[in-house]
Amino acid sequence: MKDLIKNLKGDKGIWSFVMLLALISFMPVFSASTNLVYVIGKGSTLGYLVKHLVHIFIGFALIYFVHKVPYHYYRGLSKIAMPIVGLLLLFTFMQGTVINGANASRWIKVPFIGVTFQTSALAMLVLMVYVARYLAKIEDKKVTFKSSFFELWLPVFIILGLILPANFSTAALIFSMVCMLVFVGKYPLRYLAMVIGMGVTALTLFVLFAMAFPKAMPHRVDTWMSRIERFTDDTPNEDAYQIEKAKIAIATGQIYGLGPGKSVQKNFLPQSSSDFIFAIIVEEYGLVGGLAVLILYLMLFFRFLVSAHKAKSLFGKLLIVGLGFPIIFQALINMGVAVELLPVTGQTLPLISSGGSSIWMTCVAIGIIISVTKKEEEIAEELEEKEQREAALQQIIDEHILKEKQEEEAQAEPSYSITDNGSSQKALS
Template sequence: MLQKVTVNKKLVKELDFWSIIVVIALVVFGSLNIYSATHMKSGTYYLKAQLIWLVVGLLLICVILLFDYSLIKNYANIIYWFGIFLLILNDTLFKVTVNGASSWMKIGPIQLQPSEFARLGMIIMIAKQLDDMEGNINNIRNFVKLTIYALIPMVLIVIQPDMGMTMIYFFSVLGMYFISGLNLKIIGGGMAGLVGLVAIIWNSPLMEQYWKTRLTSFLNPESDELGSGNQLISSLIGIGSSGFWGKGFLKGTQVGGGFVPEDHTDFIFSVVGEEWGIVGAAFLVILYFILLYRFVKISRESKDIFGSVLCIGIVASMLFSILQNIGMTIGIMPITGITLPFMSYGGSSMMTNFIGLGLILSVGMRRKKINF
């Protein structure tokens, strides 16, 4: 057991330092933009808080790397069902409604988003099950079992309703299914099923008019310029007027004028686009490309199915979050409460992203058999 919780020098040499460097760059860049968005009202409060989360996240990674990631497989059931337990508490006793969705839980002074942590639990559970099944996902019994594990948390999130997080769950599962070799006809059927599910939820009492308006406002924001379309219009004005180099740090008129709601969380890319222009946006996209490329590389070199699928689940989750978040700020995706990984302010998303990073780095460190 001591070998499993001790990081040998040979293991340290296998650590992907580039991923850590890129993540630090993302958080620092994000912190600058968070400060720009909040300094007039809150001074350095959010800047300091985000940098504290960076330090906590790096310490958390150090702890995770002490353990062989394969040990997590033994606790997959506990992690998964604890996440489900949190979701049930969230939906019943401790729910806090933010922007029309009861996806936050408040216990005393602590407020967290259980769906972020349950997402990791679901990814770990499906990776564990696929490893036990030796990757045989096209066996109908195996497929049904995996899908049930995926549906349980998704149903609890739909109830909130948090459509953005539901989509993240769906595409995380889709990525894990795809890498495991699921028949493409089944994947196509799953996509069709998603469309049907969305149609059912859309016309059910769960879907309040607020959410319908919020999700469809990107199609024609001008129809309600002072209401549901205001956030997107302000974002587009800021990004569209930034030019190649941007307006400059702390010089954004839409951000500085307080015209973009949630500019330090969901709409952080609006700050990037307005103040740093095409150059800043390209820089951010390149950082994400490098990070996801490194993650996929680690997944392909994993020594087992569990490690490979675990990495891809986290990658798929992060990739969809990036595309959805950036897409909604430029008007090509529905507006949802999805944060931009390592950029947006928020403890729950930061911690789960750092935990995911730690798990992937652990898979990469132990992709080879180390002789002690």
């Protein structure tokens, strides 16, 4: 174990906060899984706990192996992975799997092993690395809108177009994070404004087309189109029911909560172990527990800021911003939905909610971030070793000069001998 800890390179603060969030997740997931066991009648609570443990274990294994790879390798990998992700998204759109009747066409089932995987999570990861790669490539170069559109924005819009019909919230999150990243990467603001205008226009046309031809758009277009209307409507509906139960759970928790495993609303709240797990945390651990989770995410965000500031290369800075900020932003969205600040989006609480692909892609993103901090740590260690070697060499030189000076002074001083009568007499050479 000591050897394993020694091999954990990179920012220790990021490692610590990620581990704390993962540890916190076990009790809420174990408690909320009773909804699936006793209400739906599926599986066992111990089985869901073991499943979550396996997901977390695989996630940390991914962090470990990913952070060992030099981060500049991901520059080329993102370019190769983009067409692969596009094909996976197209396949998901055509053959998506429905899980427990929710979120159709977001998952695909991996053959032979029967594991479901959410391809949009992988797409977001690859796309952010791809955008960071492009921005680093055009650093200190004059870029035209035409060249940047075909090399940067066309792939972005293709990926978003494949995600949008089945998962509007994820598509909106990815687009906002890409815009944030290109702004940080000093992409010309007039071009960015044009792209945002094009995106809004394309979304409007898509909505009008979907309303005019509802049968032409399969999956869940009507669902995400009506969620904003439901958010402002007092008419009872599924989303209002979920929000109502989440608010009851939060109000019941008060300051210190009901205690671990004592949540009542987990038996009535759909997706209590994933989308609405924050409400269960507050119900069982109170305002203290909810604030503790929020503070952990904010501390992780602070470590991302520090690491981005320390990164020497623009590509490293953009990787940390592009992969780290969406994790925090997604967490804030999840909490905002639970307290009805935002409409229901279906975004999970990173590293805490149950679900394999969400945890794994978050862990891969964190592994890449730690890889960047590991490189900067190695550079700092090399500089420190260089300074120590130079200081040791200078000390040897100083000692040699001092020794030579002492020898010269010794040779320059006259020597005296003692005569028989006790008087001193200068020796003649």
